[in-house]
Amino acid sequence: MIITKQKDPNSILETISKYKSFFLIGCSECASLCGTGNEDALKDMAGFLKSNGKEVTGMMVPKTGCQTLGTKIELKKDKDACEAADAIIVMSCGAGTQSATEIFKDKPVYPANDSLFLGNMTRFQMFDERCSLCGECIIGKTAGICPITNCPKGLLVGPCGGMSDGKCEVSPDTPCAWVRIYERQKALGNLEEMKEVIEPKDWSKGQKPGTLATRKDKKELTE
Amino acid sequence: MSFKEALESGKFVVTAEVGPPKGTDISEMLHHIDLLKGKIDAANVTDNQSAVMRINSLSVCKIAMDKGLEPILQMTCRDRNRIGLQSDLLGASILGIHNVLCMTGDHVSAGDHKEAKPVYDIESVQLLRIVDSLNRGKDMMGSDLKGSTKFFQGAVVTPEANPIEPQLMKFEKKVNAGANFFQTQAIYDIEKFRTFMAHARKFPVKVLAGFVVLKSSGMANFLNKFVPGINVPQDLIDELKAAGKEKALDTGLNITARHIKQLNEEKICDGVHIMAIGMEDKVPIIMERAGLL
Numbered sequence: 214m215i216i217t218k219q220k221d222p223n224s225i226l227e228t229i230s231k232y233k234s235f236f237l238i239g240c241s242e243c244a245s246l247c248g249t250g251n252e253d254a255l256k257d258m259a260g261f262l263k264s265n266g267k268e269v270t271g272m273m274v275p276k277t278g279c280q281t282l283g284t285k286i287e288l289k290k291d292k293d294a295c296e297a298a299d300a301i302i303v304m305s306c307g308a309g310t311q312s313a314t315e316i317f318k319d320k321p322v323y324p325a326n327d328s329l330f331l332g333n334m335t336r337f338q339m340f341d342e343r344c345s346l347c348g349e350c351i352i353g354k355t356a357g358i359c360p361i362t363n364c365p366k367g368l369l370v371g372p373c374g375g376m377s378d379g380k381c382e383v384s385p386d387t388p389c390a391w392v393r394i395y396e397r398q399k400a401l402g403n404l405e406e407m408k409e410v411i412e413p414k415d416w417s418k419g420q421k422p423g424t425l426a427t428r429k430d431k432k433e434l435t436e
Numbered sequence: 437m438s439f440k441e442a443l444e445s446g447k448f449v450v451t452a453e454v455g456p457p458k459g460t461d462i463s464e465m466l467h468h469i470d471l472l473k474g475k476i477d478a479a480n481v482t483d484n485q486s487a488v489m490r491i492n493s494l495s496v497c498k499i500a501m502d503k504g505l506e507p508i509l510q511m512t513c514r515d516r517n518r519i520g521l522q523s524d525l526l527g528a529s530i531l532g533i534h535n536v537l538c539m540t541g542d543h544v545s546a547g548d549h550k551e552a553k554p555v556y557d558i559e560s561v562q563l564l565r566i567v568d569s570l571n572r573g574k575d576m577m578g579s580d581l582k583g584s585t586k587f588f589q590g591a592v593v594t595p596e597a598n599p600i601e602p603q604l605m606k607f608e609k610k611v612n613a614g615a616n617f618f619q620t621q622a623i624y625d626i627e628k629f630r631t632f633m634a635h636a637r638k639f640p641v642k643v644l645a646g647f648v649v650l651k652s653s654g655m656a657n658f659l660n661k662f663v664p665g666i667n668v669p670q671d672l673i674d675e676l677k678a679a680g681k682e683k684a685l686d687t688g689l690n691i692t693a694r695h696i697k698q699l700n701e702e703k704i705c706d707g708v709h710i711m712a713i714g715m716e717d718k719v720p721i722i723m724e725r726a727g728l729l
């Protein structure tokens with residue numbers, strides 16, 4: 214899921230200083246699990262804005278904020294509240310925020326959250342990054358552990374000289390990704406695999422902005 | 437005799453470091469170059485060492501070469517992508533710089549521009565392969581070059597990494613990728629280093645043992661605690677302590693010289709790499725005490 218963290222509320226106030234009234238949009242998926250876009254988070258934000266002299270015309274938690282069409286349909290019932298607002302504040306990830314940008318053609322849209330990474334929830338509201346969506350997955354060669362994400366240097370050919378007692382040069386509390394790969398390959402009896410020099414990454418596979426159409430008629434449309 | 441010829445002749449070679457400064461006043465660096473030339477076989481010119489922004493390695497290599505000190509171009513993968521690295525390698529080649537040391541490079545978080553985007557588009561082993569390819573007249577995509585390079589390429593290894601196995605696997609990958617010589621992380625325990633060399637000797641590469649002079653027992657403790665792959669044994673720490681404040685540095689120089697002498701006499705490795713870190717004037721003293729001058 215997409216891991217988000219709420220911005221410093223005062224920095225939000227600063228960016229929206231021009232405007233008086235706001236409609237708030239959350240998200241019931243990732244941002245709710247992160248506690249940044251659920252009903253409670255929206256209510257807290259509304260309270261904060263009001264205590265700072267702002268108005269809140271309404272709020273809504275769409276099912277999936279990054280699903281642009283669905284969110285647009287869900288927002289229909291809040292048409293008046295949206296129209297009454299000077300600007301929209303979105304409390305989801307950057308993708309959900311840009312759904313709003315697309316939906317509200319003539320209203321400014323502001324993010325309340327910082328989008329951090331694609332994360333695994335290891336315990337309740339504890340998240341770790343494991344995959345950077347690089348465009349071509351290579352962890353079939355690295356014991357199922359992603360060095361592009363787990364190694365701060367994204368190295369593909371083994372530990373760097375900064376590894377110390379199995380820990381990472383960059384964050385000494387974290388195990389070195391390549392020591393983890395080594396240990397797992399050894400435990401699996403696949404150490405031979407670690408002798409392969411993985412080719413330099415083909416970054417063109419992850420070129421931005423990514424686009425994909427799996428729907429058949431759309432595929433034909435774009436061809 | 438060039439650095440490459442010296443290594444191939446079987447001479448016990450000595451390399452040291454030239455550290456480019458931050459800023460355009462290079463007078464002190466030029467003085468260091470003068471101190472080292474004619475005494476050592478070649479000098480590494482560091483590449484934004486510890487991720488601290490300084491003059492680039494390439495320009496200083498050219499200056500060292502013009503002053504008569506053979507340079508080894510250090511190249512890290514932290515600041516340039518594959519296009520930038522290859523382009524700088526071609527540039528080095530036309531300037532007559534033919535020794536290159538391929539490294540991954542300390543992370544930007546260690547340096548003075550912590551907000552920088554670290555590159556690591558490729559890394560040390562892949563960089564060695566690229567150098568090998570340029571030497572064969574092709575870029576890394578396999579396209580023909582108009583004129584090939586003739587690099588003598590080296591790499592680094594940490595003989596006391598813990599755990600050691602993944603480090604040794606990477607060492608072997610570097611050998612297979614075309615590394616001709618290795619410079620090691622600083623070593624302080626000759627017996628442990630001997631064990632590493634027994635392994636390294638299975639491969640057709642030259643190994644220069646790394647040295648960082650211990651200035652005090654405090655420094656030794658600091659290295660043990662904070663620098664990956666460095667283990668200063670207790671007896672050396674005791675020796676420095678016993679020497680007292682006044683004589684600590686001199687004792688540190690003696691320890692380095694004694695170790696270098698032993699490596700040379702017992703032919704444990706092919707040479708040494710002395711990282712003076714600001715004490716370039718001490719390099720000739722160490723060499724003298726080690727019987728190399």
Ligand code: SF4
Binds near residue numbers: 343351352360361
């Ligand atoms: S290799 Fe790429 S796709 Fe696979 S886990 Fe790592 S970042 Fe994600």
Ligand code: SF4
Binds near residue numbers: 363371376377
């Ligand atoms: S210590 Fe390991 S995880 Fe950390 S940067 Fe080096 S190779 Fe990557």
